[in-house]
Amino acid sequence: MTTAGDLMVIRPRRLELPLWLIALGMLLRWLFRAAVWCVRHPVIVGLVVAGGWLYAEFGRAGLIVPLVLAGLVSAVWRWKHEKSWWTWLAGPVLGWFRQVFVYRRAWREAMTLCGLTRTYDHRPVMPQLLRVRSDQALDVLTVRMVRGQTPEEFQKVTANLAYAFGRRHARVYSERPGDPPPRTGYWALVLGAIDRVRYRDRPSLVYLVVVRTDALRTVVKPFDVPAVPDLTALPLARREDLRHWSLHLLATHVLIGGATRSGKGSVLWSLVRSLAGGISSGLVRLWVIDPKGGMEFAMGRPLFARFAGKSFEAMADLLDEAVTVLRERQTRLAGTVRVHTPTEADPLVVVVIDEMAALTAYLQDVELRKRIASSLGLLLSQGAGVGVLVVAALQDPRKEVLPFRDLFPTRIALGLTEAAQVDLVLGDGARNRGALADQMPRWAKGVGYVILDGTPEPARVRFSHITDDDIRQLAADYPAPADAADILAQVGRETAPEPTHRPPLPRPRGPLLPDSLLNILRDTDGGEPR
Numbered sequence: 001m002t003t004a005g006d007l008m009v010i011r012p013r014r015l016e017l018p019l020w021l022i023a024l025g026m027l028l029r030w031l032f033r034a035a036v037w038c039v040r041h042p043v044i045v046g047l048v049v050a051g052g053w054l055y056a057e058f059g060r061a062g063l064i065v066p067l068v069l070a071g072l073v074s075a076v077w078r079w080k081h082e083k084s085w086w087t088w089l090a091g092p093v094l095g096w097f098r099q100v101f102v103y104r105r106a107w108r109e110a111m112t113l114c115g116l117t118r119t120y121d122h123r124p125v126m127p128q129l130l131r132v133r134s135d136q137a138l139d140v141l142t143v144r145m146v147r148g149q150t151p152e153e154f155q156k157v158t159a160n161l162a163y164a165f166g167r168r169h170a171r172v173y174s175e176r177p178g179d180p181p182p183r184t185g186y187w188a189l190v191l192g193a194i195d196r197v198r199y200r201d202r203p204s205l206v207y208l209v210v211v212r213t214d215a216l217r218t219v220v221k222p223f224d225v226p227a228v229p230d231l232t233a234l235p236l237a238r239r240e241d242l243r244h245w246s247l248h249l250l251a252t253h254v255l256i257g258g259a260t261r262s263g264k265g266s267v268l269w270s271l272v273r274s275l276a277g278g279i280s281s282g283l284v285r286l287w288v289i290d291p292k293g294g295m296e297f298a299m300g301r302p303l304f305a306r307f308a309g310k311s312f313e314a315m316a317d318l319l320d321e322a323v324t325v326l327r328e329r330q331t332r333l334a335g336t337v338r339v340h341t342p343t344e345a346d347p348l349v350v351v352v353i354d355e356m357a358a359l360t361a362y363l364q365d366v367e368l369r370k371r372i373a374s375s376l377g378l379l380l381s382q383g384a385g386v387g388v389l390v391v392a393a394l395q396d397p398r399k400e401v402l403p404f405r406d407l408f409p410t411r412i413a414l415g416l417t418e419a420a421q422v423d424l425v426l427g428d429g430a431r432n433r434g435a436l437a438d439q440m441p442r443w444a445k446g447v448g449y450v451i452l453d454g455t456p457e458p459a460r461v462r463f464s465h466i467t468d469d470d471i472r473q474l475a476a477d478y479p480a481p482a483d484a485a486d487i488l489a490q491v492g493r494e495t496a497p498e499p500t501h502r503p504p505l506p507r508p509r510g511p512l513l514p515d516s517l518l519n520i521l522r523d524t525d526g527g528e529p530r
């Protein structure tokens with residue numbers, strides 16, 4: 001009798017195949033794989049076949065002569081047109097080389113140790129490396145994720161991945177980095193169609209960009225000053241891929257967070273420089289508040305339509321006056337346009353504030369602080385559309401500016417002191433997506449993270465370094481027009497009383513000063529319109 005304790009072992013019947021059939025099957029399988037590989041790598045196959053044929057026909061010379069010729073052609077190509085040389089020759093060749101000899105060799109180990117492998121059906125499954133493409137500075141790895149993985153899992157271990165492949169920096173993108181190139185001419189239609197396929201949305205892929213040569217290690221020289229600034233693309237910094245990072249200033253406010261001596265000045269001055277053409281033509285008016293007594297900005301005074309650097313009252317007045325401009329524009333433009341277009345007659349007003357916490361947190365006069373907070377709130381919530389923008393820098397993004405932080409659509413994080421501050425400046429999750437602004441090495445002055453248009457992942461950039469001499473030269477070459485401060489007077493005549501608060505002129509003591517010298521003294525006094 002069978003009891004519940006008796007075990008029955010059931011084995012499926014084994015199909016016994018003859019050995020020759022197994023060997024044939026394996027051979028066919030390998031042949032099939034080799035054929036697929038050949039189809040997928042036509043260039044290598046072509047080169048090997050051509051090399052073999054040349055060797056058979058002409059011996060060693062058949063290999064050496066074409067190699068020397070190819071080297072010469074490549075050198076001339078690079079000399080004449082380096083960009084296309086990288087795109088069509090060096091990039092693919094280097095990418096293939098690094099795929100085979102660097103990434104594939106370490107792939108299994110790196111994926112496992114970075115925690116990106118999974119177990120399915122008792123077998124390990126890991127992300128698949130599909131392709132590596134290189135340029136002067138970066139390797140872009142196209143990776144197929146394991147089913148059920150998300151790009152965030154890669155982003156969390158970005159630094160681990162960089163170090164796993166022997167580099168310091170990497171970045172993970174959920175979409176193919178870069179935009180399709182603009183296509184013009186005869187083939188535009190065909191190439192555009194190919195681009196649409198190449199750049200289609202592929203949610204199963206993730207792009208790991210490994211920084212091979214850190215282009216941000218060297219100081220970035222100031223960019224050329226555009227005669228007419230493109231307010232939607234002001235070149236301010238160098239990207240890791242050696243391209244320029246441009247700021248879209250129109251209709252946005254910009255917040256720059258960075259610890260002391262992290263290079264906030266270079267961001268602000270790079271911006272001033274990129275706007276300089278518009279400053280002298282009257283298209284842009286800079287209203288500058290420098291609570292550090294003018295230490296940062298006084299040198300560029302001729303560039304600014306208005307400047308306040310000494311008295312907090314004057315700074316509050318300046319902000320109130322910016323609100324007056326805002327109100328006047330709202331009244332004038334309501335029902336006509338939704339976004340103000342700057343012209344020389346109706347210029348863009350950019351209120352630049354260095355060290356914003358000095359106005360919003362450290363100011364002891366509570367009444368004044370409230371007044372400043374209310375003007376700032378109005379400017380930040382309503383100014384972007386009417387061309388009154390705020391660009392503010394601050395050291396500590398914590399409690400001080402919390403009420404205003406979310407009103408800045410564009411943010412830049414330079415070196416910060418704590419990990420938590422990164423998300424405060426760039427927005428929730430930015431650090432997890434790779435913005436390691438709290439881990440800046442000491443040399444990285446002016447290096448920061450920005451969010452690129454259209455991608456959620458932050459990019460690392462280095463702002464151009466503007467020296468004191470550059471500032472002096474800029475101020476001499478692109479001074480604001482003599483009537484630059486008038487914008488307010490015009491507004492005042494139409495909609496508001498003239499600003500009431502005017503600091504009294506200092507009474508000359510001692511020997512009488514000539515008028516010209518007195519005028520200079522008045523000009524350098526904080527808060528006075530030019």
Ligand SMILES: Nc1ncnc2c1ncn2[C@@H]1O[C@H](COP(=O)(O)OP(=O)(O)OP(=O)(O)O)[C@@H](O)[C@H]1O
Pocket residue numbers: 219220258259260261262263264265266395445446447462463464465466
């Ligand atoms: N883009 C840059 N490239 C190279 N060096 C830079 C760059 N920006 C700033 N520096 C250097 O870093 C130092 C600090 O710069 P800066 O004064 O602009 O920093 P900051 O953040 O404005 O400082 P603070 O908080 O004191 O105002 C300076 O010695 C400056 O020369």
